[in-house]
Amino acid sequence: MTIRAILTDIEGTTSSISFVKDVLFPYARRALPRFVAARGKEPGVRKWLDVVATENGGMCQDAMIVEVLQGWIDEDRKHTALKALQGMIWADGYKSADFTAHIYPDAAQSLRDWHAAGLPLYVYSSGSVPAQRLFFGHSDAGDLTSLFSGWYDTEMGGKREAQSYRNIVDAIGLPAGDILFLSDVVEELDAAREAGLQTALIDRLDDYPTPRTGEATHGHVRVETFASVMVR
Numbered sequence: 562m563t564i565r566a567i568l569t570d571i572e573g574t575t576s577s578i579s580f581v582k583d584v585l586f587p588y589a590r591r592a593l594p595r596f597v598a599a600r601g602k603e604p605g606v607r608k609w610l611d612v613v614a615t616e617n618g619g620m621c622q623d624a625m626i627v628e629v630l631q632g633w634i635d636e637d638r639k640h641t642a643l644k645a646l647q648g649m650i651w652a653d654g655y656k657s658a659d660f661t662a663h664i665y666p667d668a669a670q671s672l673r674d675w676h677a678a679g680l681p682l683y684v685y686s687s688g689s690v691p692a693q694r695l696f697f698g699h700s701d702a703g704d705l706t707s708l709f710s711g712w713y714d715t716e717m718g719g720k721r722e723a724q725s726y727r728n729i730v731d732a733i734g735l736p737a738g739d740i741l742f743l744s745d746v747v748e749e750l751d752a753a754r755e756a757g758l759q760t761a762l763i764d765r766l767d768d769y770p771t772p773r774t775g776e777a778t779h780g781h782v783r784v785e786t787f788a789s790v791m792v793r
């Protein structure tokens with residue numbers, strides 16, 4: 562089948578899980594108390610802190626909100642409020658060059674090749690859109706933001722829900738069957754397939770030492786690097 566656009570996940574797909582878990586998450590966890598004390602009154606920050614407070618019985622002390630958020634980081638909750646706040650915190654880390662975002666060399670190369678071949682590229686990640694832009698703007702392979710035609714986060718819906726992919730398909734404006742979604746998570750691929758997208762499981766041995774083969778692929782095409790993704 563023809564592929565006219567590619568939609569890619571980030572963590573475990575373009576980039577290693579350990580960079581997110583061992584660098585980004587601890588950085589946000591550590592910085593949260595100071596970030597909330599310094600910027601908690603800004604409307605763009607307060608809005609998300611209030612979402613967390615409301616969902617937790619209307620708690621009123623920022624210290625308690627910080628504790629809830631740190632707990633969510635430990636649980637790897639993909640909550641839109643947490644992701645928005647993490648993105649703002651990581652901005653400081655990237656700007657002060659505390660880290661650059663990991664990207665697998667094969668992913669950087671294929672993204673460049675596909676873009677050069679005229680294939681529109683899109684991101685769909687649980688990380689907020691500002692966090693995605695920062696990520697690809699400060700990657701190990703340099704600023705890759707110009708390669709992408711659009712960015713989507715959980716404001717489109719959860720990544721394991723078919724409706725989220727229908728929303729993204731509407732936004733991209735191509736038939737669902739012309740779009741290839743790349744992810745390391747089979748439940749995300751299942752939801753994308755239900756919405757009519759083509760799918761490929763990126764099964765990176767650095768992230769998943771036991772290859773997911775047979776039934777574990779849920780019938781999705783399985784590749785170990787972007788170099789093996791077939792786009793015709």
Ligand SMILES: CSCCC(=O)C(=O)COP(=O)(O)O
Nearest residue numbers: 571572686687688692693696
């Ligand atoms: C782009 S920001 C860092 C990634 C992140 O916070 C995250 O939750 C990654 O989830 P993904 O949907 O890319 O697997």
Ligand SMILES: [Mg+2]
Nearest residue numbers: 570572573745
């Ligand atoms: Mg992922």
